[in-house]
Amino acid sequence: MSEVTAPPFVLDTSVVTAVARGDPDIIGLIQGYDARGQLLVVPALAIAGASLEVRGEEADDLLGGLELLDNLTIAPLRGTEQAARLAGIIARTGLDPWDAHAAAIADVAIYPILTLDAAKWRQPSADLDEPLHIVEISDPDEREPEE
């Protein structure tokens, strides 16, 4: 395994929701990053959004399993300053609170956001003072050929 030099990745709600749905490839990808020592950050509100989307005991267990990974941190929303900052990002970007929490973490720490849907981040990223670094998780082999 090569040494990890990448900054921590922030997982957005689309990725966390895929975990809650039990998507084997996304779970395998997260396990792969964890195994190679890549630091991952999951916003607490992204978990709330995923939990709202996928209800059930298995989803709860899959989301709870995130806490058991060695290199993954659940980022809480702490204190009035962070809460007010989150509200500011929601007001500026129109993001829902779940993804706004990811944006707030990534914006402060300059971490890339991993998502399954880069398109939804384009406008919110442009609405912020500094654009976010959005990285899409996708399989290049599955892309539709462009004419």
Next chain:
Amino acid sequence: MIILTYDSSMSDRKSRLTITVDPDLTTYAERLVESGHAASVSAAFNEAMAEKVYRDRRRRGLWKAKGDEADPGRVARMMTHVDRQLAGE
């Protein structure tokens, strides 16, 4: 916060440790003992920790089972694609 001494003399295999517990949890554990739902405060905390062990084990097992279903080739391609984006390619 209070200091609770965890002490079980029921078995030589159990160990003694000192833990700091929130007051409301201690109160609840004492109520369990008073109502006959736990043999002792130590037993109540022991049971709670055993339950966490069981839950974490179940969650690890579920993650492993899902991970085992993953397509390694697709996962590798997705990771490479992420790496390329991070490298600005």
